Amino acid sequence: MSETLHTAQTWLARIRQLPLDRPVAVMNVCGGHERSLAMLGLRAVLPKSIRIIPGPGCPVCVCPEDDLADAITLATANRVILVAFGDMLRVPINAPKGQIRSLAAAREAGADVRPVASPQEAVAIAHAEPRREVVFFVAGFETTSAPVAAMLAEGVPDNLTVLLAARLTWPAVEMLLRDGHSTLDALIAPGHVATIMGANEWGFIAERYCLPVAVAGFTGESLLAALYSVLRQSIQGEPFLDNCYPELVTASGNIEAQRLLAEVFEIIPAMWRGIGIIPDSGFGLRGPWQRYDARLRHVIRTESRPRAGEMPPGCDCAAVVLGQIAPDHCRLYGKACIPSHPIGPCMVSDEGACHIWWQAGVRPG
Amino acid sequence: MCLGIPMQIVAIDRYVATCEAQGVQREVSLFMIADTDLAVGDYVMVHVGYALQKMTHQDARTVWDLLDHIIAAGAA
Ligand code: SF4
Numbered sequence: 248m249s250e251t252l253h254t255a256q257t258w259l260a261r262i263r264q265l266p267l268d269r270p271v272a273v274m275n276v277c278g279g280h281e282r283s284l285a286m287l288g289l290r291a292v293l294p295k296s297i298r299i300i301p302g303p304g305c306p307v308c309v310c311p312e313d314d315l316a317d318a319i320t321l322a323t324a325n326r327v328i329l330v331a332f333g334d335m336l337r338v339p340i341n342a343p344k345g346q347i348r349s350l351a352a353a354r355e356a357g358a359d360v361r362p363v364a365s366p367q368e369a370v371a372i373a374h375a376e377p378r379r380e381v382v383f384f385v386a387g388f389e390t391t392s393a394p395v396a397a398m399l400a401e402g403v404p405d406n407l408t409v410l411l412a413a414r415l416t417w418p419a420v421e422m423l424l425r426d427g428h429s430t431l432d433a434l435i436a437p438g439h440v441a442t443i444m445g446a447n448e449w450g451f452i453a454e455r456y457c458l459p460v461a462v463a464g465f466t467g468e469s470l471l472a473a474l475y476s477v478l479r480q481s482i483q484g485e486p487f488l489d490n491c492y493p494e495l496v497t498a499s500g501n502i503e504a505q506r507l508l509a510e511v512f513e514i515i516p517a518m519w520r521g522i523g524i525i526p527d528s529g530f531g532l533r534g535p536w537q538r539y540d541a542r543l544r545h546v547i548r549t550e551s552r553p554r555a556g557e558m559p560p561g562c563d564c565a566a567v568v569l570g571q572i573a574p575d576h577c578r579l580y581g582k583a584c585i586p587s588h589p590i591g592p593c594m595v596s597d598e599g600a601c602h603i604w605w606q607a608g609v610r611p612g
Numbered sequence: 613m614c615l616g617i618p619m620q621i622v623a624i625d626r627y628v629a630t631c632e633a634q635g636v637q638r639e640v641s642l643f644m645i646a647d648t649d650l651a652v653g654d655y656v657m658v659h660v661g662y663a664l665q666k667m668t669h670q671d672a673r674t675v676w677d678l679l680d681h682i683i684a685a686g687a688a
Contacts, residue, residue: 366661390664465615
């Protein structure tokens with residue numbers, strides 16, 4: 248790591264030399280960024296006046312509770328093979344005591360729930376089980392939605408459908424800034440979302456909201472370079488969009504991936520768990536692709552549940568996702584809620600800020 | 613999920629490449645970078661089984677240094 252460490256140290260030294268005369272709050276919107284920041288211990292070595300806030304960077308955390316409930320029903324009542332990324336299995340829903348509260352619990356009760364790491368695995372399962380209906384439950388941002396679009400465009404067996412909870416990242420940031428109450432001073436934009444969608448997608452932050460913004464990769468070097476960029480922009484009062492991940496990110500991104508997204512999906516208003524509906528923030532299947540919509544293929548019987556759609560009682564995940572509180576400010580953090588016994592989605596997912604902070608050693612005060 | 617893993621291409625069969633990282637081999641779809649010039653030996657950034665973009669060996673090494681660090685920190 249010596250070479251990288253060296254350049255990371257150089258960026259750190261430059262940041263320390265900046266004439267910062269007031270506290271600054273910088274938000275990152277990517278679970279991968281948060282993981283690097285936490286695991287490399289970057290917050291501890293930065294000047295105290297710099298606060299880096301984890302934002303809406305966890306697709307599992309904002310996956311609607313109703314979609315999870317539908318996935319559980321598909322697996323239990325409709326008896327389909329339910330495949331999902333591993334993170335989704337342990338996310339709890341609000342179900343009365345004694346009832347099935349997660350896909351993992353459904354599996355323990357005999358349902359055919361299978362974790363996968365890629366769309367190809369979902370397709371392979373559908374091929375191997377031609378007589379069964381297979382539903383692929385997809386929560387993810389552009390980095391996952393584009394591969395799912397590619398999977399459908401490449402062709403999938405007829406017994407495979409998707410239950411989509413796929414989201415776009417920038418509309419959530421726009422929502423935070425638009426309401427006028429934001430106290431953010433700058434933004435670090437997600438590197439792999441920008442690899443697909445292009446750095447330019449984040450230009451609105453500088454243009455419309457006059458805030459500094461930089462796209463970052465995941466190494467300490469790239470993250471510190473982006474941080475230095477936004478701090479300098481802030482000091483000089485000249486916000487612009489900087490690309491600090493030019494190794495992978497171009498201004499206009501991966502055009503082929505964008506073409507696949509546009510072919511298979513349309514952009515729709517979408518529910519974010521605990522937050523509400525955000526306009527133009529979800530992917531829905533377009534026209535002919537709707538024959539792969541699990542909701543159109545299967546009749547999903549929904550039971551009324553108390554607190555449906557909400558976060559679990561006492562869980563502040565929505566506030567954590569919106570950057571309003573730090574994970575360890577939740578009353579349950581590290582007490583009732585730990586990774587081996589998660590109360591909310593932010594403690595389940597690898598990209599959830601609560602899980603990442605716990606893994607990085609942050610304990611309740 | 614968004615972290616991505618750099619992998620080296622060891623074989624290409626149309627839109628599917630066999631890729632390797634840290635001694636582990638996996639099939640990776642090249643469907644999203646079908647227009648990119650790719651050869652055995654090249655490095656790609658892989659996310660959920662799909663190559664997002666071609667990358668240099670040096671950049672792949674830098675990310676693996678980070679992943680090693682995170683894995684070690686997580687295990688500690
Ligand atoms: S610590 Fe647990 S209960 Fe609190 S916000 Fe995080 S996931 Fe929710």
